[in-house]
Amino acid sequence: MKPDLREALRQRILVGDGAMGTYLYQMGFPVGISYEELNLLKPDVIENVHRLYYEAGARLIETNTFSANREKLSKYGLEQEVEAINRAGVALARQAVGPDAYVVGAIGSIRAGKRKNVRTAKVKEDLRQQIEVLTDTAVDGILLESFYDLEELLIAVKLIRRISTLPVICQFASEGTGTTQDGIALQDAFHMLLDSGADVVGFNCRSGPVGLLRSLEKVAGMNEAPPFSVFPNAGIPDYVDGRYTYAATPQYFGETAKRFADLGARIVGGCCGTTPEHIAAMASALEGYIPNPEALMQLETASGVTETIRVVREPSPAAVKETDEPNLVELAKRRHTVIVELDPPRDLDIAKFMEGAQALKHAKVDALTMADNSLAVTRMSNLALGSLVKERTGIRPLIHIACRDRNMIGTQSHMMGLHALGIDHVLAVTGDPARFGDLPGSSSVYDLTSFEIIRMIKQLNEGVAFSGKPLKKKANFVIGAAFNPNVKYLDKAVQRLERKIEAGADYIMTQPVYNAELIERIYEATKHLSVPIFLGIMPLASGNNAEYLHNEVPGIQLSDEVRRRMQGLKGEEGRAMGVQIARELLDTAMAYFNGIYLMTPFLAYEMTVQLTNYVWEKAGRRDFHLSPLAK
Incomplete structure (x- = not known):
């Protein structure tokens, strides 16, 4: 018994x-x-x-x-x-x-x-x-x-x-x-x-x-x-x-x-x-x-990063000049182009976020991109932060738009607001399910698929509302689509990507890639496409962070070699190895793609500043000077 x-x-x-x-x-x-x-x-x-x-x-x-x-x-x-x-x-x-x-x-x-x-x-x-x-x-x-x-x-x-x-x-x-x-x-x-x-x-x-x-x-x-x-x-x-x-x-x-x-x-x-x-x-x-x-x-925490909030004095809006640079699609046709992702804060303090945006401005990134409550975790509105970034730093904001949180009414209203603010670069994504985020009682709307939202935003560019009624003006959105190459059957993923381009996607941003051979395979599988691809690179922060991303986050797959090199590392040692691995991946990525998409882990913007500097050095950019963080 x-x-x-x-x-x-x-x-x-x-x-x-x-x-x-x-x-x-x-x-x-x-x-x-x-x-x-x-x-x-x-x-x-x-x-x-x-x-x-x-x-x-x-x-x-x-x-x-x-x-x-x-x-x-x-x-x-x-x-x-x-x-x-x-x-x-x-x-x-x-x-x-x-x-x-x-x-x-x-x-x-x-x-x-x-x-x-x-x-x-x-x-x-x-x-x-x-x-x-x-x-x-x-x-x-x-x-x-x-x-x-x-x-x-x-x-x-x-x-x-x-x-x-x-x-x-x-x-x-x-x-x-x-x-x-x-x-x-x-x-x-x-x-x-x-x-x-x-x-x-x-x-x-x-x-x-x-x-x-x-x-x-x-x-x-x-x-x-x-x-x-x-x-x-x-x-x-x-x-x-x-x-x-x-x-x-x-x-x-x-x-x-x-x-x-x-x-x-x-x-x-x-x-x-x-x-x-x-x-x-x-x-x-x-x-x-x-x-x-x-x-x-x-045991260490999964992040391996201790965040320190620094108070910085924001530049006066009057000191920021508007730029007439071409859009990201045109830039990527001419030269290497860098997009950096910086997560909006989960609280009401934007000091470190804005400090990071300013540092990335000095590093001459081409756009700062902000997710739309990624992993269904509530964060500050990327629309509001995008407007602040544009006003205070002059960096081009690139705003993610998730299908999860807004019905068709809310989505069109959101897009109209972006147009009014002069924010014209967006990334259309499905969005992680709400019931697995920090407010599991919330509903996932999903009125639109990622394909449909791309088509609907393109419709605004034609001066036509989602309802089909004419608008008094035409929008000018440049629309990106997400691509996950970390899959068993890459050809099927590319077929899905082709459908997004048919729907109207102007450029592609990939999930982070941690394998040089896969970067080459992505190039071979996508070189026939007519739109630029921004290859995703996210530096790892620690051994635990590497295992978490590999085993628990959908759309991310680390190579055995990368996991071995990160194993047991934490703190400064872990971040240094993460940046080194990212540089090696950039060596391959820059040989095949002009578009580079850097993701900042845990608001550790110093890491993506270093990597942006590395891209410009490697590209031989003439107007480039090392950011103070890299000296």
Whole structure:
């Protein structure tokens, strides 16, 4: 007979299961249905998913009841089926696994990060109903997962403790910050949960392994540290041709499983995007695990960069002169042309951003490009920053436009505003899915595809509104399109690119490339195209940064050689190697492409200033003088 869950966690690490919802999605079940209702409609499918995870090595199995509360089920007219769906979920999990597995009743947040969307009294009542059903079944414990606010999680723990002594696992949805979404320091939040009766605390969802490692590092030093649990996503999802995909491989999950264990994780599983293969890799890695007592000292943050805010005096607007330079397409036909990306800040302080813009102005970049809430993380409006950059520095702003955040009304309004500000260079992108960003309750609009938004912006250039009505003036937008060459079948990616050019794209900007041979292949595959390509180069900041980009960020693939050279490096040493590797890549890129697209990691603009200087030196630009940062 197996020991109870609390005793098992004192004896060993338990491997948890992986995703249910995204796995069902991969199997062909569409978004927009209740996956929990499948407990009644497709019990054989749900039972088989549980069995696959058990056979992969999972010994902690979650019931398919995450959203089986009255509030969430009411969206599908299923509010009367709470008891039936929850009881079926437990029965299916039990039937699928052996006697050595622990089955825990999964309960998700009702508010899902939107603190005011459901009254507290209703939250309590709906949680109570689901808790009463699950604690009246043969579960070995309760798993409270994907909670954002301490307040709601405490409500759930206290409700359980009034009626049950079952083990309780509490997990916050975390993106690597040191606080909960309602502003409570993680260590304080965990202490309050433990004082209220929680047995295990930890994290799941929102982030891949690197983000949850950061979160775990912030609490691993707790006095009398409790058992921790971690269930990371399989990296950041990508949205291509109407489908969500995930980048992190099973091998990567196996490699990070021990790092979680070294920090005190007693339950290690997977969340969105993970599959039985991910769980099998972790189970294999943790077999016979022996803790590393020095692991905490050896871990570094994923960025490897410490940001220092410097206060600078902005130049007077009167001192900035307008330039009559040709657009980027014309420039790239004549000479090497450099675009540099600088991320808008996630807060209200623009000092370092503007300092970076000024430094890049001195380095004579041809355009400063700003993403549109990349990775679905909320940042300052790139339209506002683009206007400030143009006014204060005179650099040409290049603004990304994502399909995710605006419907057709908002998109046309946004474009009209850019026209009024004299900002005419844009990059049309699909945009990362909103539900995986820092406001997961937000909706992804996607009224337009990247192909359609290019066509619509071109229509404004003809003096025609999206509605087809005539406008009193014509716009003059120069429209870029994104290209990911880090794919298995480059020819198919180029075919997709050709469609964007047919839609009206004037130039192309690629994802970062870390392989000289791939740069040559990109040239051979695209040399027939009529528009300039700006080859993406992003200097790496540390070994952890390299592994994060390679394993968790869609559209980025590092070569084995680059990963080997970056392995274990951090701080100044890591940044120096990152710049050196980027210079070597530039040697190849400049031989084939006039367009260079440099991406600044973590606002470390000194790195892209150095690389811009390198481009101008190598190109023999006559009006070039080393920026002070490079001396």
